[in-house]
Amino acid sequence: MRHGKYRFLIGALAPPLLLYGVFVVSPYAQAFHLALTDWNGLSAEAGFVGLANFAELWGDPLFLAALRNNGLLLLAVPLATIALALFFAACLTGGGARRKGVRGSGLYRVVYFFPQLLSVAILGVLFQFVYTPGDGLLNGLLGAVGLDALQRSWLADPATALPAVAAVMVWSAVGFYVVLFTAAMDSIPADVVEAATLDGAGRFTLFRRITLPLVRDSVQVAYVYLGILALDGFALVQIMTVGPGGPDNATEVMGLTLYRAAFTYGEFGYAAAMGVTLFFITLTLTALALRATRSERVELA
Numbered sequence: 001m002r003h004g005k006y007r008f009l010i011g012a013l014a015p016p017l018l019l020y021g022v023f024v025v026s027p028y029a030q031a032f033h034l035a036l037t038d039w040n041g042l043s044a045e046a047g048f049v050g051l052a053n054f055a056e057l058w059g060d061p062l063f064l065a066a067l068r069n070n071g072l073l074l075l076a077v078p079l080a081t082i083a084l085a086l087f088f089a090a091c092l093t094g095g096g097a098r099r100k101g102v103r104g105s106g107l108y109r110v111v112y113f114f115p116q117l118l119s120v121a122i123l124g125v126l127f128q129f130v131y132t133p134g135d136g137l138l139n140g141l142l143g144a145v146g147l148d149a150l151q152r153s154w155l156a157d158p159a160t161a162l163p164a165v166a167a168v169m170v171w172s173a174v175g176f177y178v179v180l181f182t183a184a185m186d187s188i189p190a191d192v193v194e195a196a197t198l199d200g201a202g203r204f205t206l207f208r209r210i211t212l213p214l215v216r217d218s219v220q221v222a223y224v225y226l227g228i229l230a231l232d233g234f235a236l237v238q239i240m241t242v243g244p245g246g247p248d249n250a251t252e253v254m255g256l257t258l259y260r261a262a263f264t265y266g267e268f269g270y271a272a273a274m275g276v277t278l279f280f281i282t283l284t285l286t287a288l289a290l291r292a293t294r295s296e297r298v299e300l301a
Contacts, residue, residue, distance in 0.1 A: 028279075034272035041268040053273035062245070063274065066252040070231050073166055073253070074285070078226035080170045082219060085177035088112060090207055092178070093185040109182065112175035120172075124239025127168045131155050131240075155241055158250040165236055165251055169229060177222050184215040224286050231282055234259065254278050 035053055039046035057063050092108055115123070130137045133153040142150050154164045188211065196210050212219075234255030237246065244260060245252030254274060262271035 031272050031275055031279075034269050035276045037269040037272075039269045039272075040266045041262065042266070046269065049269070053270050054277065056270065057273060057277060062249065062252060063254070063257055065245070065249040066254045066257045069162055069249075069251060070233070070253050072162060073169070073230040073233055074227055076163075076166050077169045077173075077230040078223050080166075081173050081177060081226050082222055084170065084174045085181050085222070086212070086215075086219070088174070088178045089181035089185055090211065092182055109179060112178040115172045115175050118172070120235040121239060123168060123172050124236050127164075128155075128240055131164055156247055158246075158248045161241060161246045161250040165233065165240060168236055168240070169233065173226060173229065177226075180218055180222065181215055184218040185211055188214050220289065223289055227285055227289065228282060231278065231285075 034046065036048060036050055037046035038049050038053075088108075118126070131154040133139065133151075133156065136154075138154065139151040142148065152160060154160045192210060192214075193206065196206055232255050233253040237251045237253050237256055238259075241247075241251045245256060255278075258271045258274040258278070261267045261274065
């Protein structure tokens, strides 16, 4: 009987594990192998170069600029998105447990979620017009309120190009996390909120002491996914900025550097090394984020 159960389990698990190995594990293994070669993407053979590609990365000023820009996005985008999403969700729910929030909260949820319906390509083109130097929407609004001194070429100025792209990332992502945090706040037990209210807790204290700790798991998930978004940024940068990497490489990101190395210069082995490096950076940051939030949860317990 037991042997029959094991045969059934093996038969049920073998096909999906095989598919996972072929379509998920195998491409990773091939990428790790290519990162150790000088393959140009066309030849049938690839010369083994060991860790030379990885050593070259840390002396490549373009890759280092991309790494710096992705680091800045990693600091700004998740924090700004989570802060705004928590604020809007708290306003919509009144702090949790379906307390009275702002009037028309249902409509606001739809409005906040609307950017999720737009593809990245549409967002990039849309905000190209917003940031247009001459008659763009942003400069037009600044001129209309008498702030002409603040008008500039947002995507052509090295000082503002990366913040402009980061603002689009935040704008496009915040609506999804408003919905996520709103659902988490609505699931908070009503008796906990009522007890805190009877003890004299105001809205800010209620949010800081009750709501935020109880939605910590959702915040953790949001931070991991937003961190992955910040370490990408390829599509928006490619569409929005003029020229490779924007002005003075101000918007160069690792995904764009990788793409150019592979498909413009034919250095597929070098590009694979960038991809492997990005993989381990993402994996490390995710592990650190999960460990940090787990430690905080243990301390709270």
